[in-house]
Amino acid sequence: MYAVIGGSGLSQLPEFEILRRQVQRTPYGEPSGALLIGRLAGQEVVFLARHGYGHTLAPHEINYRANLWALNELGIDGIVSVASVGGIRADLGPGTLVIPDQIIDYTHGRALTFFEGDEVAVQHIDFTWPYDDGLRKQLIQAADAVGESVVQGGCYACTQGPRLETAAEVKRLARDGSDIVGMTGMPEAVLARELELPYAHLALVVNHAAGTGDSQQAISHAQIAKTVQDGMGRVMAIVKSLVQLDQQ
Numbered sequence: 001m002y003a004v005i006g007g008s009g010l011s012q013l014p015e016f017e018i019l020r021r022q023v024q025r026t027p028y029g030e031p032s033g034a035l036l037i038g039r040l041a042g043q044e045v046v047f048l049a050r051h052g053y054g055h056t057l058a059p060h061e062i063n064y065r066a067n068l069w070a071l072n073e074l075g076i077d078g079i080v081s082v083a084s085v086g087g088i089r090a091d092l093g094p095g096t097l098v099i100p101d102q103i104i105d106y107t108h109g110r111a112l113t114f115f116e117g118d119e120v121a122v123q124h125i126d127f128t129w130p131y132d133d134g135l136r137k138q139l140i141q142a143a144d145a146v147g148e149s150v151v152q153g154g155c156y157a158c159t160q161g162p163r164l165e166t167a168a169e170v171k172r173l174a175r176d177g178s179d180i181v182g183m184t185g186m187p188e189a190v191l192a193r194e195l196e197l198p199y200a201h202l203a204l205v206v207n208h209a210a211g212t213g214d215s216q217q218a219i220s221h222a223q224i225a226k227t228v229q230d231g232m233g234r235v236m237a238i239v240k241s242l243v244q245l246d247q248q
């Protein structure tokens, strides 16, 4: 069974038939909301809205540890993390779908590991390739099967938010080698790795990053809203295709 973590713009899965809602308590507190267990394209899927079902949690307020722990308790096979991002590279404009293969973490002050506390031995897990290659390839295949082109690979920069970046910060991200920028990929990805859960991002570019392209002067929220609306149907088609491929 796959888990889908929905981000801004995907706080519910259309066509998803909810069979039950599970309130999962964890040693780390409460997840963003109840886990929704249901069927998509005939397959069992669990869905969690990262920002809460009323979109009330800012990126730094999300209890990533509780979310990952709760999903892991259900015995899932992998996590598709849907994310809206800004495009840093000029060719990654609004509407582009990206399946990144690298991450740079610029966040601070977030609870970022399960391996801490008096009773737990420290572990320095390998994170050379932060995403699960098998799941990335399946997502690429799933996109192909429904005629969606996706950019294969790229570096996801995770900023602290909730504000968007300055133009100078985006220049620095570009110099660092980042291609897209979001606010929630970390510590989500590393916590999945600590639990040995396959994890991949399906990122929808919803704006040119600050100071680039048509965001030279400002980022237009109206444009973001429109791109999200147009893009999430395509994201859904890929997720549906993924669970269907898994069935075969």
Ligand code: HPA
Binding pocket: 084, 085, 086, 087, 159, 164, 165, 181, 182, 183, 206, 207, 208, 209, 210
């Ligand atoms: N920066 C950070 N996070 C984002 C952006 C952005 O430009 N767009 C959507 N999420």
